[in-house]
Amino acid sequence: MKSTLIAMATAFLLPAYHGHAGDYYAIPGKGNAENPGTMSHPWGTLEQAAREGKLTKLRGGDRVLLGSGYHGHVQFQGENKTMVVIEPMKGQKPELGRLTITKGSNWTVRRLTISPSCGDKKYKGSIVTIAEGGSSHTVILEDCFVHTTTNTSKWGPADWTGANSGIFMGRHGKNLTLRNNYVLNTRFGISLCAYDSLCEGNVVSDFSGDGIRITRDGITVQLNVIKNVYVGEEDGDKNHDDAIQCFLFNKGTGTVRNVDVRHNLIMNQEEEGRPYATIFQAIGFFDGPLVNFRVEGNVIGVKHWHGVSLYDAQNCTIINNVVFNPWGGRFTPWVMLGSKQNKARGNTVTGNYAHKFNFKADPSVKSSDNKEVTDKVFLAARRRLIDTINKRFEDRHPVAGRRRLKR
Numbered sequence: 001m002k003s004t005l006i007a008m009a010t011a012f013l014l015p016a017y018h019g020h021a022g023d024y025y026a027i028p029g030k031g032n033a034e035n036p037g038t039m040s041h042p043w044g045t046l047e048q049a050a051r052e053g054k055l056t057k058l059r060g061g062d063r064v065l066l067g068s069g070y071h072g073h074v075q076f077q078g079e080n081k082t083m084v085v086i087e088p089m090k091g092q093k094p095e096l097g098r099l100t101i102t103k104g105s106n107w108t109v110r111r112l113t114i115s116p117s118c119g120d121k122k123y124k125g126s127i128v129t130i131a132e133g134g135s136s137h138t139v140i141l142e143d144c145f146v147h148t149t150t151n152t153s154k155w156g157p158a159d160w161t162g163a164n165s166g167i168f169m170g171r172h173g174k175n176l177t178l179r180n181n182y183v184l185n186t187r188f189g190i191s192l193c194a195y196d197s198l199c200e201g202n203v204v205s206d207f208s209g210d211g212i213r214i215t216r217d218g219i220t221v222q223l224n225v226i227k228n229v230y231v232g233e234e235d236g237d238k239n240h241d242d243a244i245q246c247f248l249f250n251k252g253t254g255t256v257r258n259v260d261v262r263h264n265l266i267m268n269q270e271e272e273g274r275p276y277a278t279i280f281q282a283i284g285f286f287d288g289p290l291v292n293f294r295v296e297g298n299v300i301g302v303k304h305w306h307g308v309s310l311y312d313a314q315n316c317t318i319i320n321n322v323v324f325n326p327w328g329g330r331f332t333p334w335v336m337l338g339s340k341q342n343k344a345r346g347n348t349v350t351g352n353y354a355h356k357f358n359f360k361a362d363p364s365v366k367s368s369d370n371k372e373v374t375d376k377v378f379l380a381a382r383r384r385l386i387d388t389i390n391k392r393f394e395d396r397h398p399v400a401g402r403r404r405l406k407r
Contacts (some may be wrong), residue, residue, distance in 0.1 A: 021061035024054070025089070028069030037064075046086070046096070047072030058084050060106060066094035070118055073098040077133065080106035087111050097121055103134030103172065110142045111399055116164060117149045126165045127186070131173030131194055140177040141167065145400040147184035152206065157235040157276060160208035163187045169194045171216075171249055178202055180393050182400035189226070192219050193249050199224065201393040203404050206230065210242045211266075211280075215249035220260040223389050225404045227267040232278035241280035243302070247287040253340075255289050262296040265385050268303045270406050272327070281306035282323070282333065288312040289343045295319070299381045300333070301326050307333030307354055312343040313362070323354040324378035335370065337362045353377050 024037035026049050031042035033052040043049040046066060055064070060082030067089055074096050078084075085108045088094050094112055097119035101107060114127055127146050130139055148163050166183035169176050173194030180201040183189045189204035189211045196218035203225045204211040211226035226243045243266040248254035266282050282302040283295060286309065293316040300307050300323045307323030310316055323333050332355035337344050339361035348366045349359060353373035359365045386405050396403055 021059050022063075024058070024062065024064050025067070026064060026071065027067030028071060030067065042067070045069075045071040046074050046094070050074050050076040055084075060084060063087065065089045066092060066112070068092045068094060071096050072119065073100075073121060073123075075100040075102060076104075077102040078104045078107070080104070082106055083108055083138075085110070098123065099128045100133075101130045101136070101139060103131060103136045105137045105139070107138075108140040108142070109144065110140075111144065113145045113399055115145075115147045115149070117147070124164070126168035126191075128167040130167075130169055130176060132168065132170030134172055136170070136173040136194075137175045139173065140179065141181060142177070142179040143398050144181045145184070145397065146181055147186070147400075149185055152185050155276075157231045157237065160231045160235075160276065161187065161237050161239075163208065165209070166190055166204070166207075169197060169199075173197065180397070182397040182402060183207075184400070184402075188213065192216065192221070195219075198222075201389065203227075203397065203400075203402075205402075208237060208241070209239050210245045212244045214244065214246040214256070214259055214261075217257045217259070220262075221264060222260065222262045223392060224264045225267075225386075225389065226264065227270055227405065228274075229268065229278055229280040230274075230276045235276060235278070240284075241278065242284040243280050243282045243300075244284070245281075246285040246290065253287040255291055256293075257291040259290070259292075260294045260296070261298065262294065263385060263388065264298045265382065265389065265405065266298065266300040266302065267405065268301055268327075279303045279331075281309070283308045283310075285309065285313075286311045286338070286340070289314050289341065290316055292316065295321060297321065297385070299378070299385045300324070301378065301382070302333050303327050303329065303331050305331060305333055307335060308352075309334070309336045309338055310347075311338040311361075312341050313337055313347050314343065315346045317347070318349045318352060320351040321353070322373060322378055322381040323352070324373045324375070325355065326375065326378065332356055334358055337365060353381075 025042035027042040033048040035041040095118040096114045165188040166186040171193040176197040188209040191213045231237045282300045289312040334356035335354045336358045344362040
């Protein structure tokens with residue numbers, strides 16, 4: 001299933017993907033929703049076009065090209081037989097206050113700035129929501145800059161805990177893709193609640209809750225950068241922050257299956273001394289059972305005990321991860337098989353570097369070649385991984401203009 005999912009996602013990058021039946025234009029201040037949507041007679045904002053039902057009349061292969069300016073709070077739905085693309089006109093910089101794709105299939109939205117700071121309508125909840133209103137599949141959000149604000153210099157604990165969350169991949173989706181989005185200054189970064197879906201190449205930076213949440217079967221989380229967490233229990237925030245967390249949606253505990261978490265770069269903080277900076281658990285999967293998970297090749301800099309922790313893991317593989325505390329002190333993070341239900345069994349743990357290892361919860365574990373980590377091993381692994389991610393997705397995000405990781 002995983003190979004099929006990745007192949008499908010990769011296929012959208014091929015030249016044939018850009019074929020289209022017709023182009024439609026939305027340019028704020030230069031058009032209106034009554035126009036036919038041509039270059040000479042464009043729609044106005046994307047919000048207006050969606051509200052007037054223009055997007056429901058698109059055919060597979062069509063594109064909606066956006067001009068610079070504010071396009072409002074955009075909500076739409078629609079079933080397409082093949083892909084419909086919403087993206088900027090060349091050289092243009094469109095902005096949305098919010099994006100909601102209620103339900104539907106075969107939509108790609110790319111290279112947009114989406115933020116409540118772009119408009120004057122403040123709201124609670126997620127900035128982007130996909131597939132929470134009904135059955136959805138094959139929806140792609142890529143290369144977007146999703147943020148509350150770019151300046152948090154005056155934020156206190158209440159601002160961090162009250163911030164909008166970033167992207168919510170809804171519970172009615174299947175085969176959804178989040179690729180190369182930059183999520184900045186949020187409560188929770190990305191929530192993955194859709195089956196058999198892909199989250200790759202994203203940056204989740206500066207958040208106060210969890211970076212990425214996995215709550216459904218068949219999810220792949222790969223090549224993401226997760227960094228910089230703020231406000232903890234000492235600031236009145238009782239959420240136990242995780243870089244990547246896993247639990248069954250809406251229940252907290254219960255079987256989650258067939259999840260891959262690989263080649264992600266996790267850094268507690270890029271630099272010390274930031275106001276309200278706190279610590280997180282890195283890969284903390286405490287509620288299960290977890291069946292057929294693969295946690296591979298992740299590089300983790302964390303100031304906490306939990307580097308990689310899988311509880312009640314069954315037939316899971318933890319391989320070639322590097323876990324290190326570069327800041328020193330009493331926290332010596334581990335790779336661990338734990339248990340709340342005495343159901344850990346049949347796992348393989350091999351080729352990892354960490355300060356400590358604990359596999360006592362699984363008497364049948366197959367463990368080999370796990371070694372104590374050093375600063376040299378960690379720095380070399382971090383350099384290799386960020387080079388790999390940058391080669392695939394480039395060093396600077398195409399819309400946010402920010403680097404994935406400060407060297």
